Amino acid sequence: MMEQTSSRLRRRLSAILFADMVGYSRMMAMDEVATTMAVKSCVEMFTALAGDFSGQVIGTNGDGVFLIFDSSVDAVSFAVEIQKRIKTLNEGISEDKQTLFRIGINLGEVIIDDVDLHGDSINIASRIEAFAQPGRICISGAVHDQVSNKLAYGYEYLGAQEFKNIRELIDVFQVHEDPAAATLTTGMRRPARASEYGRDGQSKEQSIVVLPFGFQGNDPSESWFADGLAEDVTTNLSRFHDFFVIARGSAYVYNDRTIAPRDVARELGVRYVVDGSVRKAGPRIRVALQLLDARRDRTIWGEQYNREIDDIFELQDEITQVIVSATAVQIEASELERLRQQPPTSLAAYGYVLQGQGHIFRYTKDDVRRARELYDSALAIDPSYARALAAKSRTLNIDWRYDWAERPEVALDDALSLARKAVEFDSTDARGFGELGFAHLYRKEHEAAINAYERALRLNPNDADLMSDMADALAHCGRSEEAIDMLHKAMRLNPFYPDQYIWHLGGAYFNLERYEEAIRTIQTMQNPTEGRRLLAASYGHLGRKAEAQAEARKVLDAHPNFSVENWAAVQPDKYEEDVARFVEGLKLAGL
Structure with a gap:
């Protein structure tokens, strides 16, 4: 519904959708003509289908499309349908040549003048799109509130995200076409505070979270190495009976958030936070870690490890023992040995x-x-x-x-x-x-x-x-x-x-x-x-x-x-x- 606020400006509550092609620059470098034709075909599909869902294409920019819809239900339904059609188009095409789009959707007011649309809601939608996996859809909390009881899809919580020049945190969800599988994915639970759960004193004293490790390297596709190392450190710590260790799924909610570790500790109700980064260059890795005591608001341990990648299993054990010692948990040497997992015979198997x-x-x-x-x-x-x-x-x-x-x-x-x-x-x-x-x-x-x-x-x-x-x-x-x-x-x-x-x-x-x-x-x-x-x-x-x-x-x-x-x-x-x-x-x- 349009509201006249001046002779030139109008406000409209809309669902805003941004779609962006994955790997556009790489594909243009490989084959400009084929990539241009593929994008053109997809944009035509967006335009032809939008009208069936109360939508309108507002603009295109090379590899991107910007649309608005009358409702969140229409926008999400359109997005699911368009991703299905693009998936069909990709059948029989090698993965490196497939045309894939990320889609982000937000609900909010847009300001309309004679030539353009403006507003924070548009900026938020464009930034949400970046959180989507290739071929997937991400939505804001405002959209989720509108569609979760109306559309039979699933919704995975990706955390409350902080966007530049946006004052409030924005909840982001990824849409799952299969609602059953989404029962296994991370959920939005508030408040996530220790006081809500009535932990005993020991749990509060020896409680810890291992945050996802940042990845630094020439090949972003190898970021799985950092994720895997953080997961393994979490698993090693969680096997000790004297620790209260936050699960990997909850820690991963903070993967893309620029939030101070001490604030994470307060949100999760834990005392200790492990934070770090991994750099991989050929056969060598550099792992930088720190352990924060949130109660005292100080870093109690920090270390940088430069190792051959073949030493990863020994490094995991060393990191675990240092964290245990730094947090004053007494673990017998026999228990440390008993809890050690059997490593694979090949580092390649571990990587897979x-x-x-x-x-x-x-x-x-x-x-x-x-x-x-x-x-x-x-x-x-x-x-x-x-x-x-x-x-x-x-x-x-x-x-x-x-x-x-x-x-x-x-x-x-x-x-x-x-x-x-x-x-x-x-x-x-x-x-x-x-x-x-x-x-x-x-x-x-x-x-x-x-x-x-x-x-x-x-x-x-x-x-x-x-x-x-x-x-x-x-x-x-x-x-x-x-x-x-x-x-x-x-x-x-x-x-x-x-x-x-x-x-x-x-x-x-x-x-x-x-x-x-x-x-x-x-x-x-x-x-x-x-x-x-x-x-x-x-x-x-x-x-x-x-x-x-x-x-x-x-x-x-x-x-x-x-x-x-x-x-x-x-x-x-x-x-x-x-x-x-x-x-x-x-x-x-x-x-």
Whole structure:
């Protein structure tokens, strides 16, 4: 709706979309004519499709397109459709020649004069676009608020970002076309403060977060090395019982934020922060690290390491021991030795696994497939590399869970086999036992599942995702009260916890017939789509027919082929009465 504010200026609330081609300069250098024609074809597609979604192309600039829409729903729907069409155009084209766009969307007022559009909302949209992965869509918190309950997509929280000349922090989300997979991605939880969680004194005293390490090097595609090193330091620290270690997912929310480490510590409610950078040049690496005591607001340790890249595993152990010593945690030498992981026989295998981790955490079908290819490359070099075996097992679990597997009837069997091999080759790695527990659970081998999870958490008592998975297993085994306690601990360790934790918590309340609490819990999901089955069943049992039927319709909107009987067969509950209660609730809702 236009509002006349002067003879020349008008204001309009709009959804603003920026799209920018990935690797434009590189592709122009390779083939100017082909690249120009490809961009021209895509811009024509943007223009032709925009009108179907109340949109209008305002301008183009070489490799970029600027559009406005009447609503956020229209803008996001358009963006998803355009990315699908571009993906189709790229079929059969080698990766280095594909035309890919990043898209950013914001909602806000624009000022319109006789010749142009102006306003901070436009600047924000253009900066959000830079956060998107190639072929993906990022949106602001304002857009998320408008679309999260209206569009059956998923939304991954990328953190509250600070933009130049913009006074307020801007929440940024990445859109997932598959809402189910988005239940595993980082969520926006506020406030993420220690005082909210009631930690005991020891946790506050020995609490720590390892921030993502910055990468400096000639080849940005090697940034996975810095991410992997930070993740490994986090894992090494989290295996000590005396530490309270913030999960990798929550730390990664700060990857692109220019925020002081002491402020991160306050947000996460921890005492210590590890911050650093990695420079890789050929066979050598330089790692600069510092350890901040946020309580005393001082750096208590800083070091720069210049090593051959082949020394990376010794360097990880050295960094871990220095951090432990600097924070005055007493660890016996025998425990340090017991907790040491088995390194691969080849550094190349380790590199493939680190690159795979960069894909698997994105939780898309294509990324999970790419991660598995990288893990296979690692295993081709070192067939006994336990970490690669466990990671590949996880990809099969994800494929099975979200119906991506080409052969779902054997996916869990293969996942189980890989997890068994992982624990056989390295009995000190919690990941293998976690995958073993998951595979056993969905094969309805309940005692074996719980035993595997218990072994995993003895090896890594700070792994929040393992806790969430084990809590789900406990709930399916009739031990929902224990599950609830474990999930609350997982949420303390992972303050930006994914919706999966909430889903598991809601399921535990449902099993205890605490339907009101189940509803309140599921309603806090960032991506509500996958929680609607529990909402429908809970409303059904409470006799709130209209609300139950409304949720049932939304279940069918997202999953038109949904079948109560099929879902009941997938549920891994130990006791038939738990399955029957859920089925009854769904049927009361009209499913």
